[in-house]
Amino acid sequence: MKLNVNGVEHALESGALTPLLHVLREELGVTSPKAGCQSGGCGACTVLVDGEPRRSCLTPLGAVDGAEVTTIEGIGDAHDLHPVQEAFHTLHAAQCGFCTPGMIVATVALLKRLPQPGRREIERALSGHICRCTGYVKIVEAVEAAAGGSR
Amino acid sequence: MRAVGARVEKVDGIGHVTGQTTFVDDWRIPGMLWAKVLRSPHDHAAITKLDVAPALAVPGVRAVITHEDVPKNVLGHLEGLGVPADEPLLAESDVRWKGQPIAVVAADSEEAALAGVAAIGVSFEERPALLDVRLAFEADAPKAHHWGNWFPHFGGPDTPPDHRKIRKGDIDAAFEQADAIVQGVYRPNAIEQMPVEPQVCACVPESNGRLTIHSCTQGVYFTMGIVAGHLGVPLNRLKFIAGTVGGGFGGKVESWTEPVVALLALKTGKPVKLRFTREEEFLCTSTRAPWHIEIADAVTSDGWILGRKMLTLHDAGAYARFSPYGVTKHSFHIAGSYAIPNIHFDGYVVFTNRTPTSAMRGFGVTSVSWTIETQMSRIASVLGLDPYEVRLRNASRIGDTTPNWVTLHDPSSVPVIQAAAEAAGVELTADYRTMTRDPRSGDLLPEWLEGQLGDLDAKES
Numbered sequence: 001m002k003l004n005v006n007g008v009e010h011a012l013e014s015g016a017l018t019p020l021l022h023v024l025r026e027e028l029g030v031t032s033p034k035a036g037c038q039s040g041g042c043g044a045c046t047v048l049v050d051g052e053p054r055r056s057c058l059t060p061l062g063a064v065d066g067a068e069v070t071t072i073e074g075i076g077d078a079h080d081l082h083p084v085q086e087a088f089h090t091l092h093a094a095q096c097g098f099c100t101p102g103m104i105v106a107t108v109a110l111l112k113r114l115p116q117p118g119r120r121e122i123e124r125a126l127s128g129h130i131c132r133c134t135g136y137v138k139i140v141e142a143v144e145a146a147a148g149g150s151r
Numbered sequence: 152m153r154a155v156g157a158r159v160e161k162v163d164g165i166g167h168v169t170g171q172t173t174f175v176d177d178w179r180i181p182g183m184l185w186a187k188v189l190r191s192p193h194d195h196a197a198i199t200k201l202d203v204a205p206a207l208a209v210p211g212v213r214a215v216i217t218h219e220d221v222p223k224n225v226l227g228h229l230e231g232l233g234v235p236a237d238e239p240l241l242a243e244s245d246v247r248w249k250g251q252p253i254a255v256v257a258a259d260s261e262e263a264a265l266a267g268v269a270a271i272g273v274s275f276e277e278r279p280a281l282l283d284v285r286l287a288f289e290a291d292a293p294k295a296h297h298w299g300n301w302f303p304h305f306g307g308p309d310t311p312p313d314h315r316k317i318r319k320g321d322i323d324a325a326f327e328q329a330d331a332i333v334q335g336v337y338r339p340n341a342i343e344q345m346p347v348e349p350q351v352c353a354c355v356p357e358s359n360g361r362l363t364i365h366s367c368t369q370g371v372y373f374t375m376g377i378v379a380g381h382l383g384v385p386l387n388r389l390k391f392i393a394g395t396v397g398g399g400f401g402g403k404v405e406s407w408t409e410p411v412v413a414l415l416a417l418k419t420g421k422p423v424k425l426r427f428t429r430e431e432e433f434l435c436t437s438t439r440a441p442w443h444i445e446i447a448d449a450v451t452s453d454g455w456i457l458g459r460k461m462l463t464l465h466d467a468g469a470y471a472r473f474s475p476y477g478v479t480k481h482s483f484h485i486a487g488s489y490a491i492p493n494i495h496f497d498g499y500v501v502f503t504n505r506t507p508t509s510a511m512r513g514f515g516v517t518s519v520s521w522t523i524e525t526q527m528s529r530i531a532s533v534l535g536l537d538p539y540e541v542r543l544r545n546a547s548r549i550g551d552t553t554p555n556w557v558t559l560h561d562p563s564s565v566p567v568i569q570a571a572a573e574a575a576g577v578e579l580t581a582d583y584r585t586m587t588r589d590p591r592s593g594d595l596l597p598e599w600l601e602g603q604l605g606d607l608d609a610k611e612s
Contacts, residue, residue, distance in 0.1 A: 072169060
């Protein structure tokens with residue numbers, strides 16, 4: 001089976017039923033998607049599959065054979081932050097940082113689909129992402145700021 | 152003080168927003184084994200058989216540890232605060248809560264480790280379980296702990312050893328003078344801290360005999376001490392890589408994964424990782440304790456609290472952990488933000504066959520704060536008074552003393568309650584709007600309360 005991860009083609013050894021999260025973390029060493037609950041409940045493992053946010057812990061490799069997978073490593077890095085990363089950083093939307101990669105990739109997908117989301121759309125898009133540190137206020141503010149900045 | 156009010160760049164923020172922060176689970180360690188835990192399926196049982204040989208025959212399994220592999224299996228985490236050791240790292244002859252760890256398997260893969268756990272030969276003889284603190288004092292209650300059903304080691308020269316006790320003022324006089332008695336029973340329940348990062352630990356045995364331990368503990372030196380204690384090694388054998396914590400909220404004070412992976416790393420000579428599932432997090436790690444709190448307040452018809460009788464049963468679960476410390480803190484806060492001159496309090500740490508409870512965000516205090524604020528509103532409701540005014544009338548002033556006789560020099564109860572009223576859009580009457588935290592005087596101080604509500608000269612000191 002094959003995956004294009006952050007622009008790089010990979011031929012994979014993992015079996016078809018292996019969760020995409022494990023393929024990324026254990027076979028490819030891409031560790032930004034986190035094993036928070038491994039049961040689809042927390043959103044920390046979220047990656048983009050052909051541009052759509054997906055819970056990688058519940059996605060078997062066989063279901064995404066040949067797909068393009070984007071993790072936060074494919075969004076931007078320390079030398080070239082994406083506006084969403086910049087907003088999360090400067091507005092303190094990341095506290096412990098564990099849920100942050102999932103939050104950010106979901107936000108990037110939201111802003112691509114809906115460049116000027118209202119508060120309800122932001123809350124709906126991030127409703128499957130659990131953060132236990134911030135209380136969500138700063139996260140929503142960061143998404144609004146990133147949307148404003150991309151105007 | 153340059154940071155106060157300023158927006159300071161978060162030191163680890165760039166790593167967080169780029170996904171490059173290395174949490175414990177993110178370390179890539181070649182040749183690493185996975186560990187999985189055999190846990191009690193019963194609330195309370197004797198272990199009648201434990202045979203790990205079948206697990207060792209499972210392909211991929213490298214080692215199994217039981218209590219026999221732990222140099223010091225029963226180690227107190229708060230012995231420094233006078234709480235004796237009671238809890239084994241791995242169960243010995245009995246299990247006292249559903250989820251209590253019995254054995255841990257290390258294998259080449261998670262799947263092999265799980266197969267190893269399933270292969271362990273274990274049998275139990277179930278015992279009656281105590282699951283409700285209210286039944287703990289009954290003569291025929293199941294026995295949850297070898298010390299009895301409540302913690303007996305508070306000690307101290309002036310208090311009985313088996314509970315926290317406060318006697319302040321003249322409680323009988325307060326109840327005789329009362330216009331009404333307002334009672335309440337409050338039962339704030341257990342809460343799982345639920346950090347999004349589960350408990351995870353990896354240990355690498357180094358060629359120089361040291362152990363490198365990647366830990367998500369909230370207290371690095373505390374956990375180092377616990378590992379050294381269980382292993383019987385000096386601290387200089389341990390190198391901790393810690394400080395990157397994916398949320399903790401008290402739950403990651405628990406230091407169980409660290410000694411376990413260290414023992415498996417020593418036994419196999421290989422790196423070992425143990426990562427809890429979310430199910431283990433919920434069912435098998437410490438929660439905030441459930442509490443049972445009974446209050447009877449002697450009040451006047453105009454809203455003074457003359458005296459409080461209070462009984463607290465703190466559900467510690469199966470072992471003491473931090474619960475005695477939690478009840479001690481609790482006992483200091485039983486009057487909340489208010490000055491109550493006469494107090495009669497008994498607080499017990501009760502053992503049950505539930506998951507042991509421990510730290511979570513102000514544990515011991517949060518339960519009583521919620522209880523007392525609910526009780527204050529109940530008093531106002533029973534007397535037909537304004538809940539803000541009942542609070543302000545009784546609010547701590549400069550010079551008042553807490554239940555444990557600490558004199559308050561800088562209490563903020565009055566301005567905080569006034570600010571809360573303002574934020575809620577509640578119009579206070581002039582007396583209460585202009586009230587200050589200065590010692591009581593005039594109409595707001597009944598004569599008979601003089602001398603009971605703290606030292607009126609404290610303002611000048």
